[in-house]
Structures are given as structure tokens and as C-alpha cells.
Amino acid sequence: MTSILKTMDRNPASSAKALVFYSEFDDPEEWREALQAELPDLDFRVAPDIGDPQTVGYVLAWRPPQGFFAPFENIKLVVNLGAGVDSLTGRDDLPEVPICRLSDPGMVNLMRSYVLFAVTRYARDMPDFEAAKRRGEWHYIHPTPLDKIKVGVLGLGALGSAVARSLADLGFDVHGWDILDKDVPGVRVESDPARWKPFLSELDIVVNMMPLTAGTRGLLDKEAFAAMKKGAKFVNASRGQVVDEEALLDALRTGQVGGATLDVFWEEPLPKDHPFWEMENVYITPHLASITVPQAAARDVAESIRRIEEGESPLHQINPKAGF
Template structure:
């Protein structure tokens, strides 16, 4: 049985080195060197081939090399094929670092200070303690919960929203559509860590921005499809949103000359908030292969009805 890797070849080489040491009996190949396609039982990929079962008729498990699965077209995947998300700790740690960095940057007005530096302006902005700032995290999955816990440690008033009820020590939890307005109304800095589904596509829109306190700030580090970029620009122009940190856009990268590139109220990073770390990812994959062979529950198994 063979595990095929279809993503960044440089990271694939790291996987090969690690798997040779940890699982020398596991056959491993890196796309496009697939060998005999009928030997492929497991596929670890960012983008899956459209004709996946025609290419690999004996495929038993599809593994996303990232935390999300919205890049897969499930209509082209057989319903009986299990799909798992990457749940390795490196992804969590990286996202927590990025969210913490971004929230602190917005809290301490780094975005306007960068703009002031460009214009050689020396102007102080009032400093407020973290205890006066209300942070809200959209999405309380593995990433959102970890981010909430870290932010609470800085003294922020932290709340989170999810589809279903959650309990997190030190965090005010809201759930469901009926509690969204109350959640937004108490949020000075909004962090979006939702999965991208049909329900959440375009969720960061004019209606949502209008429910935030005037001058609120935004961290968008889920998927570019969450954000209505025109609505963000309008909210920035009106003062409803005062600053934003965007790690994801639509499309990626933004076209040359796009207005967001040079907007002094926006800080953009190139989808680097969190990356799979080969050292820990390989351990999670090997555990899931063992679980699959033993008929045990898989880590990160995707519920196709929910889309994550």
C-alpha cells in the first residue's frame, strides 16, 4: 500500500525523509511520480485530481495537507471515500501566533503607525489597556478555541461564536444565528476563523460590519471567500471599520493595482498565518493510517453535510 503526496514538492521531500525514519515499510511517492496507480491507497493533497477514482481506483483515504477542506470539490469525490483534515499541532500553534500578533497589532494601533511612518508623521495615539478591549472570535473549532485561550491570557475581554454551544474557561461563548447580533455588538476586534462553507461564504459583509461597534477592527485569517472586499472598503471609508489585517483574499494573490494593496488602513500578508509542519504532520498521518487499518475513528474526519 502506497501513500502519495500531492502538494509542495519541497515539503514532500521533508515528508519522505521523516517517513523513511518513522515508517520505513510504508511506500511513499511524491506527485507526479505515482508509480503504479493501483498501489495508491492513501492520498495526502492540497488539491485532488478531478478524476481521482479513475486515476487511483483503490484509493481508501483522502488527507488534506491543510486545516481546511474547502479546496476540494466534494461533488467529484465518491461519498464512500473518507476525507480527513490535518489536525496536527503545528497548524494550531502557527495560527495562534498569527492571531495574537494581529490582535495586538490592531490593539496597539500598528496599522496607522505604519501609515504614519510612510508619511514621516510623528503622532501619538492614546494607549488603552488590553482589559478595556473586547475581542470576538468567529469559529470555535480547534484553531478558534486555542486562539481564545491565548488572547484571554493577555487580559482581553474575549468572546467566541460558533454554530453550536461551547464552553471555554475565561471566554464568553455565543452560539447560533440568534446570538450573533449580541456577539458582534460587544466586539471591538473581530477575528474570523470559520471554515469556508456555503453558509459562511461572504459572511464578512456590510450587514455584519454594521452590527459591530463603530471603529471596530478586523482580522481575517480563515479563507478569502469569507470577506466581501467591497463591503470592507465601504466600511473603512465610513469609519465603521478602522483597520484590518488580512491574511487571505479573493483571489490570491490580489491582482496588481488592487485598491487594497495600498490602503493605509489595511495590512496584508500572503496566506501565511499557519502552515503544516512536516515533523508533526507526519505523526498525525501515520496515526490516521493506523486507525484506518484498525477500523478506529479517524482524526479530523470531515462531516460532508457540514462541509468541515
């Protein structure tokens, strides 16, 4: 039977079968092997060696530079190498084609493990024990039952919902915030804008999982941090630009925010002279809360390509105007 990737007709767009890969962080050879295991005839190219751009029908990319898509006149699908698609929205070089995000079990589990670690570290007073060890002190703090600790998850998309469910399964009192009213088992969900500040004021630990959109950029600002319970802990595993960093710095200095675990920042890598580095109540990781696992994600990418070739909608398609 003729491969779906070798089916040709007189339409140049339908004969564009090659896939171009772009990422400064991911291993193209891992992706080549994983994708060709699903689609043996796939013409896999790694930018900047794109070959004839007229034969490119698919792009798999992470944060491509401006102008990257301009040569690809016959492109039919763009797949983002991750869950956050903010780098693919609001561009002037990307034609109106389906844009998809990745959602593989490996990526979800890595995010769950990161947030569970960060939240549990605060819930079980680990920063205090770390400081006591540095002082050489046997310092006892009576544990707080997990169901007495209110954890708020801001953003209940695919990753945020998985994180919220996992925290609830562990026994935390979990509250979720989203612009849409969602049903997440074990989680009390708020979506009323009038409840934003009261919602924040009830939480012991706040986890940001919101995508970066026009509506969320800088949403966690001075007023948001002031609305939080004094001494609340903050975890950001989403996007740095959702947070007003100066407001967070002020809140950390005054103790309004008792501590922060930060995986993402406005500028990455985080500059060596950034005040976050010197703050004992800030835990820093280099944007690795979740990464894509090619062997698991390739199945969804291949299925989306098959669907496009058959005139169907791809998996995990996002709304570019909404940004998620």
C-alpha cells in the first residue's frame, strides 16, 4: 500500500511532505528516530538545512526566530515542541494553518513531579530544615496535616489540571483558578473575576500554571501579591512573563511572600546579577519543570500528520487568538 507521505497530486501544497525541525534545546536525532519509527517515509530535516522550502509541509519547533516561517509557502501544520505556545502567537510570518501543542504522558508526569516536589517542600517545612542543617541545629517543627494546607493552582489547562489532581490525590486542600468553569476531581474551581483577590487571600501555597497570553502577561502583579495571605509561598512553573518580577521581589523582601520556587523568568538564562540569586527564600531551577519526551510525543505528532493528510483536524490544536 502506498505510504500516505508519498501520495502526490498536482497541488503543490498536497505534495509538500517534508518536516522541518527547529530547537536550540532538543536533540533532533532523538526526534528523527522517534518520528521515523511512526512514519518511516518521513523526510525529516533540521533547520537551517531545510532543503527546498516548497516541499515543506510540517514544522516541529520550539521558539523559532521571527521570519522563520516565511519561506514555507506550502506549510500545513505547525507543532510546538512543548505545551506553551506563546512563541507561535501574534506572529506575522506564520500563515493561517493549524497550530498544535504537545501533550504526552512523559511531559505531564515531569510537570506533576516538579510541582509536587515544590509544594511538598514548603508543606513539610523543608526550607526551615535546610537552614537548620546549615546552622548545625536539631530543629523540630510539628508537621501540618496536608488537608489543612490550601494550595491554589492558577490555570487548569492540560498540565495545570493534572497538577491539581495530583495535589488533591496527595491530600492537599486544592483550589483551582481558570477563566473557564472547569470540573477537576477533588479541586474547588473558581472562574469569577470578582473572586480573584479573595481567592488568592485564602491560599497557603500558590502555583502558577497559566499560559502566557495578552490577558495573563503581568497578571501576578503588586496587587495580586498584596492580596495573598502574608507569608504565602509561590511556585512558578509556567512562564516568567506572567509575573511582575519587581513586584515579586518586593513581596519576597517584605515577607508578604514567604518563599518562591521559580523555574521560569522574564530573561533566560537568568542574568548573573539578578537579585533572585542572592535571596535565601528563592529556589531557582533553569526552566526544566517539564520537557518533552520524543518517544512518547512522536505518536501524537505522527497522528496529527496523518490526520492533516486525510483532511481531518490534528490533535491538541490551539486557538492562536486566545493563545492556548
